[in-house]
Amino acid sequence: MSIRVLRLFLLLAFACSASAEIPLAERRSGYQDMGRETRAMQDDDAINPATLWVLDGEALWARRAGAAARACADCHQDARVSMKGVAARYPAFDAAARKVVNLEQRINLCRVERQQDKPLAYESHELLALTAYVARQSRGLPIQVESSERTRATLEAGRAMFLRREGQLNLACAQCHDERAAHRLGGTVIPQGHPTGYPIYRLEWQGVGSLHRRMRNCMVAIRAEPYALGSREYVELELYLMWRARGMLLETPGVRP
């Protein structure tokens, strides 16, 4: 095949996949695909099990830690004020780290550099609780991650992964979550896959978990070797997914089946 034909083919292929993108006005949060009772579980803090994690996060926020014997509250005071809007713009470019990091990684950067303590393990109860507590302060705010020169490479890598076929089942995220969203897979409605409520209380897990855990589930389901929690690949995909969900309101802590 000549280079010209190849280039034309790739352009067409990309255009075709781009045209399968869900129009902004037609985007739906997974919340809308759930039954009435599950939605009620998310809406009411008194019956949302994730409240247990948020409260633990609130306690951790005030606890002194590390060699610096410093609590989050010592620098950031009242999270309801200082953390408002933060989760809605993560993953974000961290100037000191010179790369895009997600909220969990940002919390750990503080733990290591400011509190002088060991980072919290990914998916540990403590990191989930703190992340849930911080993200909770952005509930109801529109998702707005940075799409600029310094986040471009990360965003493009995330989009490329979303469009790339993976695993033994040879499926790309886009095939289920763009092209076949609202159709059913095994009795369950396929969601569009916007990360509007993370960390979520997932009924399948009977506990709170991160977006990276959820993405690992997906990759295992298509029989692909999943990336590690906190991996560069998942941060790239996370940035793309949050960009794809731009303008949608954050629901943390969400409840999902």
Place this chain on the structure above:
Amino acid sequence: MTTRRQFLVLAGGTIAAGAAQAQLPPNIEALRKAALADAVRKSTGGAEVRRGRVKLDVPPLIDNGNSVALVVEVESPMTAADHVKAIHVFTEKNPQPYIITARFGPRAGRARITTRARIADSGLIIAIAEMSDRSFWSDSVSVVVTLSACLEDGLI
């Protein structure tokens, strides 16, 4: 040649040793039906259970069997003379039939319990109310349980 009786005895022996095996016994449905009947009998003392006065609220189509919203309410004046003593909730397809037993007195005000259950498979959920006059009333709902399309298989 194995007689039918010999075969049934052998099968029974295999089932008895089944606790050590991961496979379910072949007559699992019969065993679970018997366990449910036994649990109901234990809770009612063998008394007659009539349909009515109890309202069991469960979504007929369930998002995930791991967490099923369940509300039971019983009409009753809830006075010292006439009140609901207990609400027993059972299900027919779980490994064991009991879900919850809630005990009330006249100080409750309302005979109503809200909780979330695990329902393993599509089937009946049964709520039985025990009254202060020792009568028993019930309601039941047939639910459809769908599983998550993408199972985790124990991987975090």
Place this chain on the structure above:
Amino acid sequence: MARVVVNMPKQARRGEIIEIRTLAGHTMETGFRRTQHGELVPRDIITLFTCSYNGAEVFRAELHPAIAANPLIAFHTIATESGTLEFRWSGDNGYSATHSAAITVD
């Protein structure tokens, strides 16, 4: 996580029926699950929940493995007098959690 959450009104009129909603952080391990190697994961659940109002028990629930993780239990009681409601959860392996809440009844 010996964490519990109780939601109830801080004050009520005498004779008013109030709803109390509780959450307890607990995995409620059923005892029916198996590991990847086929070993049974032992049962570990909350078995009992009680609510006492100024020392008198007003509600009790016996829980079984079929109760979902992080159990929600919501029930009602009549606001009879000002005082303290005590909530107690107990279960396998010595699990115990308590919570107190004050109520003003006028």
